[in-house]
Amino acid sequence: MDIRAQVSMVFHLDKCIGCHTCSIACKNIWTDRKGAEYMWWNNVETKPGTGYPTAWEDQDKYKGGWEQQNGKGSDIRLKLHSRLGGLGNIFFNPYLPTVDDYYEPWTYDYDHLFSAPEGDDQPTARAISLITGKPMEIEAGPNWDDDYGGSPVYAENDPNLGALTEEEREQLTEMERVVFFYLPRICNHCLNPGCVGACPAGAVYKRGEDGIVLLSQEKCRAWRMCVSGCPYKKTYFNWSTGKSEKCILCYPRLESGQAPACFHSCVGRIRYLGVLLYDADRLKEAASAPAEQLVHEHRSLIQNPHHPLVIEAAKANGISEAMIQAAQHSPVYKFVKQWKLALPLHAEFRTLPMLFYVPPMLPVLAKIKDGVYDNADAASAQLGPLLSSLEQARMPIRYMASLFSAGNVDVVEDSYRKMIAVRIYMRAKMVGDVSEEEVQQALQAGGTTAEEVEAIVHLTARPTFEERFVVPPLAREVAIEQTLDPFTQKREGGFGFRRAPARGA
Amino acid sequence: MTHDLLDAKSAGAFGSLPGRRSVGIADARRVAMVLIWIVAALVGSARVALAQGGGDGETLFTQKCTACHTIGGGNLVGPDLAGVVDRRDPAWLSQWIAQPDKVLAAGDPIATQMLAEFNNVPMPNLALTEAEVSAIITYLANPGGAVTAPVVAMGVGDAAHGRALFTGASRLANGGPPCMSCHSIAGLGALGGGALGPDLTFAYNTYGGDAGVATFLNTMPTVTMNAVWARQPLTPAEQDDLRAFLQEASVQQRPPQALWQLTALSVLGTLLFMGAGHLYWRSRLGSVRKTMVQRARI
Numbered sequence: 001m002d003i004r005a006q007v008s009m010v011f012h013l014d015k016c017i018g019c020h021t022c023s024i025a026c027k028n029i030w031t032d033r034k035g036a037e038y039m040w041w042n043n044v045e046t047k048p049g050t051g052y053p054t055a056w057e058d059q060d061k062y063k064g065g066w067e068q069q070n071g072k073g074s075d076i077r078l079k080l081h082s083r084l085g086g087l088g089n090i091f092f093n094p095y096l097p098t099v100d101d102y103y104e105p106w107t108y109d110y111d112h113l114f115s116a117p118e119g120d121d122q123p124t125a126r127a128i129s130l131i132t133g134k135p136m137e138i139e140a141g142p143n144w145d146d147d148y149g150g151s152p153v154y155a156e157n158d159p160n161l162g163a164l165t166e167e168e169r170e171q172l173t174e175m176e177r178v179v180f181f182y183l184p185r186i187c188n189h190c191l192n193p194g195c196v197g198a199c200p201a202g203a204v205y206k207r208g209e210d211g212i213v214l215l216s217q218e219k220c221r222a223w224r225m226c227v228s229g230c231p232y233k234k235t236y237f238n239w240s241t242g243k244s245e246k247c248i249l250c251y252p253r254l255e256s257g258q259a260p261a262c263f264h265s266c267v268g269r270i271r272y273l274g275v276l277l278y279d280a281d282r283l284k285e286a287a288s289a290p291a292e293q294l295v296h297e298h299r300s301l302i303q304n305p306h307h308p309l310v311i312e313a314a315k316a317n318g319i320s321e322a323m324i325q326a327a328q329h330s331p332v333y334k335f336v337k338q339w340k341l342a343l344p345l346h347a348e349f350r351t352l353p354m355l356f357y358v359p360p361m362l363p364v365l366a367k368i369k370d371g372v373y374d375n376a377d378a379a380s381a382q383l384g385p386l387l388s389s390l391e392q393a394r395m396p397i398r399y400m401a402s403l404f405s406a407g408n409v410d411v412v413e414d415s416y417r418k419m420i421a422v423r424i425y426m427r428a429k430m431v432g433d434v435s436e437e438e439v440q441q442a443l444q445a446g447g448t449t450a451e452e453v454e455a456i457v458h459l460t461a462r463p464t465f466e467e468r469f470v471v472p473p474l475a476r477e478v479a480i481e482q483t484l485d486p487f488t489q490k491r492e493g494g495f496g497f498r499r500a501p502a503r504g505a
Numbered sequence: 506m507t508h509d510l511l512d513a514k515s516a517g518a519f520g521s522l523p524g525r526r527s528v529g530i531a532d533a534r535r536v537a538m539v540l541i542w543i544v545a546a547l548v549g550s551a552r553v554a555l556a557q558g559g560g561d562g563e564t565l566f567t568q569k570c571t572a573c574h575t576i577g578g579g580n581l582v583g584p585d586l587a588g589v590v591d592r593r594d595p596a597w598l599s600q601w602i603a604q605p606d607k608v609l610a611a612g613d614p615i616a617t618q619m620l621a622e623f624n625n626v627p628m629p630n631l632a633l634t635e636a637e638v639s640a641i642i643t644y645l646a647n648p649g650g651a652v653t654a655p656v657v658a659m660g661v662g663d664a665a666h667g668r669a670l671f672t673g674a675s676r677l678a679n680g681g682p683p684c685m686s687c688h689s690i691a692g693l694g695a696l697g698g699g700a701l702g703p704d705l706t707f708a709y710n711t712y713g714g715d716a717g718v719a720t721f722l723n724t725m726p727t728v729t730m731n732a733v734w735a736r737q738p739l740t741p742a743e744q745d746d747l748r749a750f751l752q753e754a755s756v757q758q759r760p761p762q763a764l765w766q767l768t769a770l771s772v773l774g775t776l777l778f779m780g781a782g783h784l785y786w787r788s789r790l791g792s793v794r795k796t797m798v799q800r801a802r803i
Binding site (some may be wrong): 051053054055058061094095096098100101139142152153154156157 | 737789790791792793794795797798801
């Protein structure tokens with residue numbers, strides 16, 4: 001058992017209101033720089049939709065992540081290329097998104113509003129490209145398909161819709177039945193990162209003490225294989241410095257005990273951060289599992305931080321007492337391992353992402369009837385007017401399975417049944433219009449207990465700041481002292497580049 | 506020079522004698538050293554005697570110079586040397602004959618002008634001793650008659666066999682290395698031949714046609730060639746074949762329009778390859794979003 005610590009995340013999608021505050025917080029801190037204008041280390045997408053960059057989930061096009069080799073046991077290989085193929089394509093990586101697939105970043109000619117000569121019309125501020133510096137037509141943006149904007153183009157082409165029947169697809173966009181939800185995304189800080197596997201320069205690495213995936217600005221040689229290799233398209237190429245960049249999980253904030261900016265600023269308080277202890281010996285096995293078992297294998301990697309054997313192995317690996325304590329209080333451990341509510345995004349990419357999502361329940365279907373908001377038809381009489389059932393889920397379960405469980409419907413259903421049990425339990429408790437028998441049925445179906453439900457409700461609806469973000473003391477000074485004088489690091493580290501990046505070697 | 510070296514050596518041996526433990530061994534060494542000294546002295550003096558006695562400038566001239574020069578027979582590879590002693594400053598002449606490569610490298614105006622005049626074929630350093638040089642100059646001052654290129658018995662060569670000999674497909678009778686190991690000729694194999702010696706494509710013309718090439722192949726006058734071929738000379742038949750091959754090679758000159766044809770072909774080929782590449786990789790880096798938008802508009 002090779003126990004390591006990983007700072008992990010849970011996003012509770014039912015609480016996301018799609019306000020993009022997280023994206024703005026991140027933008028203002030990290031990517032408000034030349035060459036990084038188009039980057040959104042954190043972005044929020046509407047689902048169904050093609051997201052940012054366009055159709056990033058389509059690995060036939062982008063070749064991200066890992067795949068099982070045919071007839072070679074259970075070994076997985078990079079979908080992008082073999083070692084030799086990578087060498088052959090090193091000057092010619094054909095699987096990159098174009099600027100247009102992200103979007104051409106722009107600003108406005110604000111100065112014109114003040115300096116325009118007097119005329120009959122109001123002066124306007126034209127859009128100016130941040131790449132060419134010339135006036136441009138805006139054709140797309142990072143959240144261009146927000147709330148089904150341009151859905152005949154964008155939502156239509158969501159790769160996950162392939163899992164649905166023609167009828168189901170039509171229902172999704174039917175008038176008054178329209179349904180969508182938001183999917184905020186940051187780097188997943190995977191256990192088996194495609195970007196690390198694809199980098200020919202060895203510039204991308206996973207930090208030992210906390211598992212944060214970082215990209216060295218000194219070692220990066222601009223091959224851009226990480227951009228293709230990451231199936232989530234969360235590494236970006238800075239066209240000004242000639243280096244790739246990615247989400248750093250705000251490690252300077254974490255190191256000083258603060259939650260990352262996108263977590264801290266989240267309006268819906270959907271984000272949870274905590275440490276998970278996992279068994280690195282079984283990584284390859286878990287990443288190579290058959291698709292329907294991927295989520296199960298992924299969960300089985302995560303070890304109980306209260307178990308004496310795990311604690312012993314963790315200490316043997318140099319994980320500090322404080323880190324183990326943080327793992328014991330981790331909200332992520334509860335959502336992912338204990339309650340089995342949160343699921344990894346696109347487990348079939350086999351990168352073992354460490355950002356988990358609690359799938360959304362979505363509002364109950366209703367229609368305007370005689371000018372009144374009426375949901376009597378839609379909701380099952382048995383469950384009462386405000387509660388949905390799994391069978392009546394507005395977004396077909398197979399769509400959710402395509403997103404969160406590599407197509408395994410059972411895993412998603414288990415998660416949903418438990419959440420339905422929570423709703424029914426709380427309805428009975430708060431309103432009292434559900435019979436005790438129904439509550440017990442729901443609890444049984446959800447495989448949960450009243451105690452667990454209370455805990456879930458507390459962490460979902462009424463968590464304190466400290467319960468949402470259990471930031472471990474990262475003790476960077478201890479981690480670096482073998483190779484670097486911590487006092488030198490203290491003086492030289494910080495914002496900006498310690499050495500100005502330049503193009504070329 | 507040989508003497509000095511040996512003297513120094515023997516002196517060193519004697520000088521270290523007191524340090525020796527065994528007198529017997531020291532004695533034996535002393536005897537050996539003296540013997541070596543005597544033999545060396547004999548050889549050295551014999552060599553000097555040979556050079557002086559071989560003051561036979563005529564023989565030397567025939568051996569070393571006639572491949573390229575005549576006396577009163579007109580220019581060959583190099584100039585006609587009739588009256589050269591009167592034309593040139595004696596000091597310059599002897600230095601030139603002794604070390605033409607250094608004189609040329611020093612940028613001597615006469616040498617440079619002659620180089621341009623004679624097809625840029627530089628006179629090789631023949632490693633002549635001082636005595637040999639003076640013997641040749643003495644001979645040149647009074648050659649006693651015209652010396653044209655010595656008539657080497659020339660047969661009719663087989664160019665195809667010459668080519669085989671050049672490339673090494675056929676072995677040389679006396680075991681010499683194939684020419685291709687050091688020399689190249691245009692159109693010979695994809696990678697050409699060796700680059701140690703000069704390219705021989707136009708050697709037939711620059712070395713004065715049949716007579717010049719025949720003499721050269723017969724006597725191998727330059728130092729490098731002589732070192733290789735003195736011990737394993739080419740047979741007359743081989744010389745004929747090689748000469749025929751060299752002639753054939755020099756005749757096959759590229760017609761002027763070939764250059765344009767080649768350029769046009771290269772451009773056409775490049776365009777074809779680029780076109781094929783463009784076709785094959787046309788969907789590379791295509792924008793996903795624009796394709797979607799266009800599809801939706803249809």
